[in-house]
Amino acid sequence: MAYYGITRIEQVPVEEDIRREGVFSHATMEYINLIAGLQQSHIPLIIHPGKRVKSKREMRQIEENLTETRKPQKVSAQKRPSKTERRKKAQVEEKIKNALSAAEDTREGKPRHKKKERAAQKLAKKQRLGKSRRHQASNRQ
DSSP states (O other): OHHHHHHHHHTSOHHHHHHHHHHHHHHHHHHHHHHHHHHHSOOOSOEETTEEOOSHHHHHHHHHHHHHHHSOOOOOOOOOOOHHHHHHHHHHHHHHHHHHHHHHHHHTTOOOOHHHHHHHHHHHSOOOOOHHHHHHHHHHO
16 A cells, blocks of 8 residues: 555656645745734634633633532531420420410310310429439439
8 A cells, every 4th residue: 555655656747746845835834824913813712602702811710710610519417406496496386286276276166264274284294203203213324
């Protein structure tokens, strides 16, 4: 294959070879002049929608902004609510439950007996141990 290419080149007449070389040098000179002219003129480096970049510094700033927006955001682990928050939540839920039950009683036409309700709530509460029993219970743990 290489031999075929060499013999083919040898078959080109000298005048034709000189003419081709002249055309090639003329084309390269035109290309060099064109590049030199373009170096002096300003060409926008990156075109963003609605934004033309005038310098490399502007291009870098835009690229930095784009990379910053692509960074994944840190997701903080969910914290367990503190005891006070849980207690507050429980109190709010209890108040809501009491308000709903009171509203249901009045809707159905049943009279509300506050004294009886309070007495029932007192009985429903967990009985508190005496001091000596509390002391014993804490020592067992």
